[in-house]
Amino acid sequence: GASLxxxxxxxSRLSDAIFDQVAEKFQKLTSLDISYCENMGARAxxxxxxxxxxxxSLKRAMHPLGVLDRSCQDDEAMAIAKTMPQLKHLEMAYxxxxxxxxxTIVTACRELEFLDVRGCWDVKLEGEEWLAKRQxxxxxxxxxxxxxDRYDLHYLExxxxxxxxxxxxxxxxxxxxxxxxxxxxxxxLENFDGSSDGMWDEDQDLDGLELxxxxxxxxSDHGIGWGPGSP
Numbered sequence: 001g002a003s004l005x006x007x008x009x010x011x012s013r014l015s016d017a018i019f020d021q022v023a024e025k026f027q028k029l030t031s032l033d034i035s036y037c038e039n040m041g042a043r044a045x046x047x048x049x050x051x052x053x054x055x056x057s058l059k060r061a062m063h064p065l066g067v068l069d070r071s072c073q074d075d076e077a078m079a080i081a082k083t084m085p086q087l088k089h090l091e092m093a094y095x096x097x098x099x100x101x102x103x104t105i106v107t108a109c110r111e112l113e114f115l116d117v118r119g120c121w122d123v124k125l126e127g128e129e130w131l132a133k134r135q136x137x138x139x140x141x142x143x144x145x146x147x148x149d150r151y152d153l154h155y156l157e158x159x160x161x162x163x164x165x166x167x168x169x170x171x172x173x174x175x176x177x178x179x180x181x182x183x184x185x186x187x188x189l190e191n192f193d194g195s196s197d198g199m200w201d202e203d204q205d206l207d208g209l210e211l212x213x214x215x216x217x218x219x220s221d222h223g224i225g226w227g228p229g230s231p
Contacts, residue, residue: 003028010059011036019044023051033059035091038066042075049083056086056111061093064119070096072122077101081108088112093144094119099128106134118144 005028014037023044026032029052034040048055060076067073073096080087081104088111097120106112107130117123123145125131134140 005029005054006031008033009037010034011063013037013039014044015039016041016043016047019047023047027051028054030054031057035059035061036063036066038062041073042079045076045079046083049079053086055084057089058084058087059091060095061091061116062095064094067094067096072096072098072101074098074101074104077105081105085109086111089114091116092120093117096120096122098122099124103128103130106131106140110138112140113138114141114143116143118147120145 004026007026007029010033012034014034016039019040020043026048032048032052032055034044045060048058058080076092076095077097078101080090085108087109090105090109090112093116095117097117099122102115102117102120102123102125106115117125125142125145131140131142135142
């Protein structure tokens with residue numbers, strides 16, 4: 001069967017230990033969304049980077065409230081820079097990065113075309129010559145760290161590599177995430193063997209397969225656009 005090339009498990013309870021065990025099963029991944037996953041960190045990212053050499057799009061945004069008890073996450077930047085030099089699209093909104101962490105990523109990921117660091121309040125990019133040079137030479141688009149308007153929808157729509165990207169839908173009345181449900185995601189990944197055998201009918205077309213794990217909720221405002229000092 002066809003190998004999975006796109007995996008979305010936002011707000012799951014997947015841990016570093018789980019990714020250590022299952023990352024090798026997803027060697028054909030080109031797109032991965034692990035946004036709002038609070039139980040994983042640099043160790044999981046390094047495991048992903050070691051095994052998923054075809055990965056070109058990574059979404060690792062955090063919810064503002066989900067990082068309140070965290071310290072600096074530059075170790076995640078180091079893991080990405082060390083193991084994912086082939087990335088073209090990277091979203092790390094509200095991750096606790098510093099300017100140094102962003103520079104490490106930009107320096108190592110020479111193919112990077114789009115970087116989202118909205119809400120990364122310790123990142124200061126204005127006047128940074130290394131970034132200006134990269135933008136001039138490679139056309140790198142950077143969103144943030146300032147949140148110009150609540151969701152920067154217009155800019156994001158022009159830069160996103162996925163027309164039905166979840167970020168492009170944030171703010172729509174019909175789009176909601178359930179921040180509490182994903183209990184079975186770790187079991188699903190542990191049991192996944194890296195192929196589609198036995199999961200679908202044999203005659204079903206699996207090209208461009210995407211696995212999405214998210215559940216609708218009637219909670220309409222998760223505060224993704226909050227800045228420092230917001231209640």
